[in-house]
Amino acid sequence: MRIIVAGTGIAGLTAALHAQERGHDVTVVTKGASGDGCTRYAQGGIAGVRGPGDSAAQHAADTIAAGAGLADPAAVETLVRSADAALADLIARGVAFDRDASGQLLRGREAAHRHARIAHAGGDATGAEISRALTDAVRRAGIRVVERTMLVDLHEDAGAVRGVRLLRDGKYDDLDADAVVLATGGAGRLFSRTTNPEGTTGDGIAAALRAGARVSDLEFVQFHPTVLAGGDPFLLSEAVRGEGATLLDETGRRFCLDVHPDGELAPRDVVAQAIARQCALQGSPVLLDATMLGARTLARRFPTIDRVTRERGFDWSREPLPVTPAAHYLMGGVDTDLDGRTSIPGLFAGGEVARTGVHGANRLASNSLLEGAVFGARVARAMTEPWPVGAMQASAAAGSPASEHLPLSTAAAPPAFSRAALQELMSAHVGLLRSDAGLAHARQTLHAWAATPLPLSTLADHENANLLLVAQATASAAAARTDSVGAHVREPALIGV
The missing domain is CATH 1.20.58.100 (Fumarate reductase/succinate dehydrogenase flavoprotein-like, C-terminal domain)
Structure with missing residues (x-):
């Protein structure tokens, strides 16, 4: 089959690699350079490394609780039960996760996780390492990657997607395909302050809407609680709070304890809303205090954050950092089944552009990279299977x-x-x-x-x-x-x- 994958984040590259290994002719297109997009900015890590006392069932329960009960249990079960295989696949493709002296994967904890189950790489550079490894794997596999090329629209014939229209260097190009995989990311640039890169403009969702594909849960936009105030938005990983950092108001009080017993480790939506209210009340950013961790630990565990904050004039080992929320992640998107099929035959979606049902009303920290890896692989496996009749129906009003x-x-x-x-x-x-x-x-x-x-x-x-x-x-x-x-x-x- 001729497969076109739009996007070079973890979902798109995983789908491309698995599709080629199954004998498909794969072309990857990306609006920027290969590896651009949100994946390489992910600091926290990838959930699913379970230690003593933890289980897939507990990971699933944490995911559903964080999602305010609106996550699809079948999708969540698929996610957590596939974590071991997804992590093994990433390691086999060259991702160098951080390990302890005995060679075991180090596990971190983030908000709303009951256990430390998050693998990271380079301390706070997990997404960059995954992006590097998968981009290298695609290059070694000889998969065609067409850079600086924008997905403009989807071509349909007899009720199925049969190709794409692309824009490159001011010229349009039409490519035929037996299947198209949307992996174009979310739509963070809907907002004036976001952690997303410039190109995150909802291209895949918009193309799907114009084609009449079903979308849902677009109202659920996650705002990351802790983004450095002032200047270009720079995310301060939730893992910082997982290591013990606290959030303080202008008087030095831990205000998050007023709204949730878990305080700074409450679900992201709770923490972000608490910060927004406090910022409005006091007319200034709140403070993220990580001074108790010490300069050596901060530099070792969070080297990227340590470098950037110091470049911006802060010594976070000695002083709290001013933070505010910023748009970060879209829980909704193009509706898919558990194999990435959308409501239009021939059209698949994976990663942030997709609404798999995993996240419900709020994404559990570090589940997004796992979702991209798990469902990217499932998309590739489903490509030669018959399209289920009536499994999903397009929305006639969705495109207008x-x-x-x-x-x-x-x-x-x-x-x-x-x-x-x-x-x-x-x-x-x-x-x-x-x-x-x-x-x-x-x-x-x-x-x-x-x-x-x-x-x-x-x-x-x-x-x-x-x-x-x-x-x-x-x-x-x-x-x-x-x-x-x-x-x-x-x-x-x-x-x-």
Whole structure:
């Protein structure tokens, strides 16, 4: 079979390697250079290395609890039961995880995990090491990788995806395929402050929406609690808190204990919301205090964070760091079954672009790399299997959120569309804390922008169009879910806080 994989993160590269080993003709396309994307920025690690007293069942329970009960139990079971094989595959492909003196994998702990079960590499450079190893493995395997090439759209024939339209150097190119794998990542650039790299503009989700594929859970956007305040967003791994760092208000008080008995190790949505409220209350960032760990431990365990914070003028062994939340991870995406099949035959999805059901309303720390490895491999295994009849159905309305009826606003005309204006709108009204009025304003503004077709001449133009389409779908999903759960918080739930 001719397979096109869009994306070179852990899910895309894993799918490409396994597909080629099964005899398929694989072409990988990526908007940037090979290995660009969110995978290489992952600091914390990959969950699934279980020690004494731990089990797959406990990992599953932690995942479902962190997901506010909305994770799909079958997907979670598939994830945790496949962890050993996924980690072994990564090691076999050259990933050098950190080990102790006896050669055993070192295990770290992060928030909402009851046990230390997270493997890391280079201290806080796990994603970079995985990206390096898989990129090298793809190169050694001779898989074609077409860089600086954007996925623009999906080609369909007789109700199935049969290829893609690409944009490279200002020119379009159509490629036929027997199957297409979306592994393009999430949509962090919907927001003005995000840990995601520049190219994370929801391209795969937007292409799937235009094709009529079913999407869900777009309202669940995880904001990482601890991002260095000021300057370009730089993530301070949750593993720092797992090692004992605490969060302090301006008076030096551990305020997270007010909202959850686990304090700084509560699920990410709880910690991020607590920080956002405290920042609003005191009008300044909160403080991440890791001074108790000492300079030697911080430099050894978190060399990247140690270097970057010192470059920015901080000595975190002596002083707490100012932090605020930032958009980090999309739990929703293109709906898939347990083998990465979407609602359109011939179209697969894996990694952050996919909604496998693993994360529910809030992702458990370090499950994302594991999800990419597990479901990337499952996609490759499913490619020659018959497409289940009626297993999933496309949503006829999914590709056209702009067409829904919205009440006319009596407010002033919205500002002219720009990427910055969209990001500011989404951050203010479809971000960490939401309200009925804010969501209504956001939807009306997005609807007004979408009423005038955007130019589609350059790569940036296509990114803008994708962001606008995914923003509409996200705002609509947030408006439709009237309760507060996990990463989705409606303002009425905050009354009295």
